[in-house]
Amino acid sequence: MDLRIELDGRGDLAGQLYRQIVELVAGGLLRPGEVLPSSRELAGRLSVSRNTVAAAYERLFAEGFVQTRAGVGTFVSHHVEQAGPPLPAGESRPPRTTRIRPVWAELAEPPDLSAATPRFDFRAGIPDVRAFPFGAWRAAVADQLRAGAVGSGAHGDPAGDPRLRAAVARHVAVSRSVRCGFEDVLITSGIQQAIDLISRVLLEPGDVVAVEDPGYGPPRVLFRSQGMRVVGVPVDGEGLVVDALPDDARLVYVTPAHQFPLGIPMSTPRRLALLEWAARTGATIIEDDYDSEFRFGGRPLEPLQSLDRQGSVVYVGSFSKVMLPTIRLGFAVAPEPLWGALRKAKWVADWHSVQPMQAALASFIDDGRLARHLRKMRRIYAERHHHLQAALHSTFDGVLRPLPSLAGLHVSVVSDDPGFDDLAMARRAEELGGEVMALTFHSVTDIPRVRGLILGYGALPVEQMDEALAVLRGHLP
Ligand SMILES: Cc1ncc(COP(=O)(O)O)c(C=O)c1O
Structure with a gap:
């Protein structure tokens, strides 16, 4: 590991070395579990005696910043606090003065895509990773x-x-x-x-x-x-x-x-x-x-x-x-x-x-x-597309109207009722462990021009489709 340490060559060299390693640990630049160089190696690099490095390591050990283990050497303790670089005594952190363009505060957060795969997955535009x-x-x-x-x-x-x-x-x-x-x-x-x-x-x-x-x-x-x-x-x-x-x-x-x-x-x-x-x-x-x-x-x-x-x-x-x-x-x-x-x-x-x-x-x-991959995926998605198109009419008959679609990985169904709350339906689907997107979510204006649902089939096998549609149907207004 390449530690950034600079000793000024005078005074308490072991103390300087100790303080700089504490700063690297507290600032998160040295992470828990990271192994420090051996005292011989670091002494050689810094042109100081091995005793100087050993004295600094002993103090770090005594204060719980580092631990030692045979066969591993000296490494950063797992329980140290890493809250940013320590400030000199008596100083408090100044308020942030860097000006960030206001537009960044106004814009939406990136979507959180970390959730586990939903129970029924109508997400739009997600390809089938299992067939990759x-x-x-x-x-x-x-x-x-x-x-x-x-x-x-x-x-x-x-x-x-x-x-x-x-x-x-x-x-x-x-x-x-x-x-x-x-x-x-x-x-x-x-x-x-x-x-x-x-x-x-x-x-x-x-x-x-x-x-x-x-x-x-x-x-x-x-x-x-x-x-x-x-x-x-x-x-x-x-x-x-x-x-x-x-x-x-x-x-x-x-x-x-x-x-x-x-x-x-x-x-x-x-x-x-x-x-x-x-x-x-x-x-x-x-x-x-x-x-x-x-x-x-x-x-x-x-x-x-x-x-x-x-x-x-x-x-x-x-x-x-x-x-x-x-x-x-x-x-x-x-x-x-x-x-x-x-x-x-x-x-x-x-x-x-x-x-x-x-x-x-x-x-x-x-x-x-x-x-070759495209040919295979076309067959898989075509089967899902046909199955979904056929099922949509009977599932949502009179409530949500499927829009014509002959390509891609999703179809949309729209409501002719201006009071239809597609966002509430998407939330309900989420509570049931599924994921489906409301058309309102893609509106540019505050009052959406169309309301309904986007049904993606890239990640939803045919065998799960009927059950997933039945769950959605069961929660229509
Ligand atoms: C309309 C549209 N454009 C583009 C993309 C893909 O963009 P990218 O190539 O940045 O992943 C998507 C995918 O979600 C999309 O729905």
Whole structure:
């Protein structure tokens, strides 16, 4: 262990050493159980006699800061208090004076995702971890953790591992008809970072950003944290109501393939109207296609990105659903004028995404393992989707209306009663050990435009579905 100790060479050296170790322990820099260097080693490092170190260690031992054990040596006691560095006698801790931007106090706390898996799990957008090919993924990652595979030891390209950029370009061209080549792709830490970078590159604080209402929350929090003005725009049966867009919006964030949370696709006329609107106003569109690799019928509609002739669309995608959210890999497919600024923004944010993970994912895609995993998951999710769709009509008949959905990992059911308390239902489900989300939770405005429930089936096997639906049905008003 590399202790940060500086002795001034004069006076009571053992006392100085003792005090500095006490500060490291009290400040939490030395944790309970951590082993201290032997007295011989530390004496050598500090150029003092071994007796000096032994005297300091004895005092620490006598006062209970350290313990000794044969075969281990001297280590920090398990019962010491670690409450921050001690202050000199007579001083009290000054009040905090660092100014934190007020917006951070106003924004919501990150969700607490530490709870155990619920008894019935209708959480939206959670992939089935039990079906994940851990063995193959472990082998792909392990293969990258060798000296020969990690490059020269320097940082990588901020735009991403070239093999992964090429693999993503092929993957989205085949699975989602996105028109792009290797150089259009920027690798990010998930969609959330892609949105962050796009916003940093395009917007000034105070700019207007239009979002779907109801809509996916994390980008809204992000825009607000950057000082943008967020405006909610209603969604109807065809997707975002383009006529309701504010003309001063500089950026529009949409989920056309599978609107989050309603689950409906944006119609082709609406897509064309949105592109026309963007061409007229000069705004940029972020097209979030987070889960449409899972499609269970119907013909996929052309992404905005491939319909776009003006360079108005930045398409963002993620490996959170097709792989796991914890690997934190996503991408942006951007028009050429944005490439340079986005690459710089990624560089200043975190230099580049974790290189061995990028390379492992590239090989996973290139040798067909991702496609195999996708085929398997499509079969599993399709069965759940069909089962749920069939059961919804009989379960909620006359109370909650299922919305049409042909893709992704969730469907939504809505109430036509403006007094329907979906938040109370979600709370009740939680009390019963389950988890289901209320549409109100995704509302941009205080008075929600739609009320109902989002039913995710990524983590809910068919065998548990009927029982879970019966529990929900039993608690409808
Ligand atoms: C609408 C939407 N966008 C994006 C994501 C995923 O984002 P990320 O790639 O940051 O995990 C999710 C997942 O929950 C989502 O629901």
